[in-house]
Amino acid sequence: MVHSRKDKQHPLISGDLVRDIMSALGSPPDLFCRTLYVPDTEQLALQCVYLESMIDKKTIDDYILKSYMESTFAEGKSPHSEEWDNFWRERSFAEPYHSLKEQAIQALIEGQCILIDYKKERICFVNVTFPKDRPIDEPKSESTIRGPHEGFTENILVNSGLLRKRIRNPNLRFEPMVIGNQSKTTVYLTYLQNLAPDVLVREMRSRLSAIQTDSVLDSAYLEEFLQDRIWSPFPTLTNTERPDMVAAHLLDGKVAVMVDGTPGVLIAPITFFEFFTSPEDYYQRADIATFIRWLRLISFFTAVFVPSLYVAATTFHQELIPTQLLISLSAQREGVPLPVLVEVLIMEIMFEIIREAGLRMPRAVGQALSIVGAIVLGQAAVEAGLISASIVIVVAVTGITNFVVPVYSFGMSQRLLRFSFLIIGGFLGLFGILCGALLLLAHLVSLKSFGVPYMAPVTPAQGSDWKDVLVRVPRPYLRPRGLPSVIERLKRKH
Amino acid sequence: MISRFQFYLLTINFIIGTTPFVMLQGLIAIGKQDAWIWPLLTGGAGVLAGMFWLLLFRHYPGKNLAQIPLEAMGRFPGAIVSFLFFVYFCNLSGWILRNLSDFLNGTIMPATPAIVFHIMFLLVACYTVAQGAECVVRLNQIVTPLLFFPFWIVFLLATVNWNWERFEPVLHLNPVVLFQHPAFFGFPFLETISLTMLFPFVQQGPGRPFLLGILTAAVSLSILVFVIIGLLGADRASQLTYPVYTAIQEVAIGEALVNIHSVISVILLVLIFIKFLVLVYGISETLQQVVRPRTRWPHFLSLMILLTAIAHSMYENPIQNAQWSEEYSIYYNTFFTIVIPALLLVATWIKRAYQKRQN
């Protein structure tokens, strides 16, 4: 008997649904239920349930409830369209109760509002999510002098909007996925259909689908699953918060992974030399950009090799040092108790400690502590005869050149490398540094990022790409048509 | 896959390999001020040997040196011949390691025990070889400009001491003298058979880059000998153990940097490393073809131990080494690089003739 079933459900829905939802969510304090009664009766007309922390209350008040009360809701069946389904979904009371309950809970968590319409006997899920995000601002770690100053925010829709703004191309694809068994985070796989090689997109898709994890709170979580080799100090994906950089890479035929809840976007594939480029290179003139690129490469070598070269030269190969310098260094070392290697290690570790402390210091204390760190630790230690003055210079130079590289994660790998070279240089001098450098080169050369050799275009040599590695050729000569040859090669593989 | 240019560079670096450290002094002692012509002649002989090997490889496209005996002679006798190549490569590698530690102990790091040098090189080489042939070749490609420029710039800086009179009288020496000392034909050109292990990887055929590489290396060696004679003079160079090292010692950049020899000798070590790398690749590839292991790391570990032992016991003192190089090395090299491939070629012809007759 249809009528009795309806009657049985009615009380369930009117009485139990809201109660069941409350208990399933654990009676959260932000769960609200607004009830509208049929005028002049005790009959329930409409119940609106929502999580206030996630919705736009104004829309509910002004639009939904008001228009309901003014009876301007569309009568009858609404036209069926995909977009409408995202905003407004209807489920009839006739559907099984527990499935209605599940859908209701899921919709509430996603920030939708549930309208239990007793007159039409339906439950509507209305998408009134109002993300409480911070405004679009320039990312702090990737600022440029010239160029756009927009950065991604934590909302994936806003981020995709920023991308769409720059690439007004219908071939721009966003493939949504949900990763993370507990956190159920939305992840978009972004690429340009006509430019990105199929084999690359397929590889990325399969790697993303294969991820089994409980939570994805940042793109870095995904990066550790997606990278080509776990035990390597070098990242094989890059991470950026700038939409213009992502757009540039997408236009080069690369693939991006956007994660909801974090502004960092992953880009793959990436090569070693691309870590030395920053979007600023393309917003400045070609000659300046070339000079700055060289500066970055030199800084990389300085940051990694200078402490070990200093230790090797002063303990194994003193003949390299000019005579006058050797005499004054020798004099500085009179009375210093520790060997050079130990001194340099101690100073490097102190520098790292100061740096880490500086990240977390409240601003008020920051000034005083930097004075303490610099003057006291450096100057006073020298005057007390604990270390020699030249070591302070070496460590300071190394520390500063460490930050020249535009990508922060690459700077981290430099630190690790620096310590390894320091130790091996301290034990075997220049020969040790040579063996370490060869090992590093062998590692770099064997690394691949999604099928692209890491050291391209230096080896395997691709002449056309050289225009963007060591020099930045002016735009008219820079690949007027076509993609970087590494991407072309991937296309040919298919 | 390896491109032809990469293989060409590898050939050059392989041949130059340990030559600046080992052969120069003997060559200049016999050739005097005309010694710079001789690498060109021996290079020509090297090209002939290369063409002979290419003839063999033409019958087996896509195969490397270890696979040919297995195919030509069947599984068991082929395995023995491949094993002979394995022994040859092991001896060469041990010899290279010993040259390396002799050089370093004799010049810039006298107190370090030789085994440390051996193990360091072995670790890096085994890691690189474990990554595959492409890694070997790409590493060489990256490292070549870092070798080429400092080396020749330093020699350019050294030209303040240049004296053309050191070459006079020119072309005075009888070229027959070269043929009385056949050792210079054997080293380094006959050792390039090790590069044939990489033949299957070269795109579009390895023949041309191989032969071009031998020629270019011969010219480079000739230029090197020429420069050494011009800087040091034939008399002095023939009496020094490491003429290249001494020539670099005398280079001074301005008044301040007067002793850059450690940096340059360390850079030259990379050449030795490349040669060593190719040989280790040859060894591991031969092992893989003959034995076909499932896991490879035990092979590398035992290889490290074996090569360290060979390096240590190679010769007792450099005088033994000099006598060996002078008198016996040519026969040793010829046996492995000419006689055995000739045998393989004959076996191949016999097999082909037999098959044709059957058909």
Added chain:
Amino acid sequence: MTLRHAASLLILLAAVPLLSSCWDKTEMNQLALVSMVGVDSDPDKGTIKVYYQIINPLSGSSTIKAPGGEQAPVYTYEMEAKSFGEIRSQIYKKLPRKLFIAHYKVLLVSEQTARQSIRDYANFIEMQPNGRSSIPMLVVEGPLEPVMKTFTPLEKVPSDSIRARLDQLIQNSLLSERNIRITDVIERMQQSRSIVLPILTRIDDARSAKSGEVASNIDAEQGSFIISGGAVFQNYRMTGRLNDEQMIWYHLLAGDKGLHVRLFEVEGKPVSLEFHLDQIKRKASWQSGRPVIRIFMDIELSTAYTSEYIPKSRNEVDKMEQEVSQAIERECYKLYELSREREWDLLGIKYLLRRKTPDHPNIEDAEKNAKVSIQVNARLKKMGSLQKPYDETGGGS
């Protein structure tokens, strides 16, 4: 289980390098920086004495002040042994730091040792892996010890003083040339040629024991030494001396292109002219069993330092050039005669013949029989700031 075993083994193996002793490592302040090496011999006892002059790093002004008053800039250690090789093991009886010769600047040899033989010394220097051989070598007149224990004014480290003086002499005169290094000695001795090394002579015998005294004394020459003259070496032995005047012509004939200012006589009047060699050509040929050597020299003159007389017309210039050419030729012939008489072969005739005509016999006696002709072509090219020197007539009285 096996993984744990493997991991612990790996940790132990990784710790092993930390236990090693970094065999070649030396701290900088454990090094004795040698700046000058001197060799003397004692023929009665059959021993050699090697002097090492070590730089004292603490004597600089920018360093930590060490207690105990003023520090000497260098310290000289003296070692006596039967051979050069033995020094390596004996030196540490006196020297508290590791010998570091990579930065030494000058080699000294006493005249006594030079007259006996410097072959062992040359071999010793060349054999060191860490020491360069491109270091100038000088001969010391008299005993070596006082020179090794002398402080120099202006340049605190004596080897710096000597090197700086040599560099300036090379640039500003023909009294010294670049090829006085051990490498040149070895090369020339192996080719049976001769070489001339500079001589170091003491100026006076008063020697001060404190560097501070030397630094505050206005007389820079007191207790110091001077570079003058040359010692001729053949077959690793010193066989004679040249004075300063002869050194000039020796270097000119050797092809040194440095400049020199000398007083010439032109038409009976003294004229100080600066001259330098532009080009030298040597031709060797044989005539009836006798070698004929022809030397052509193009010399440029300059009146930049002339205060006595400057030619005013073309005739005067031609005359001056002619007379100067003849004067130079005369001096060169004088040097050749001296060289032939003492069999020094300073012109390098044998070497020339060996290069140009290697297959001819009788090269050994060539110098005695050679017919040498020297032709000098001097041309006035440059003038100084004075067009006409001031004279006593007052100019238009």
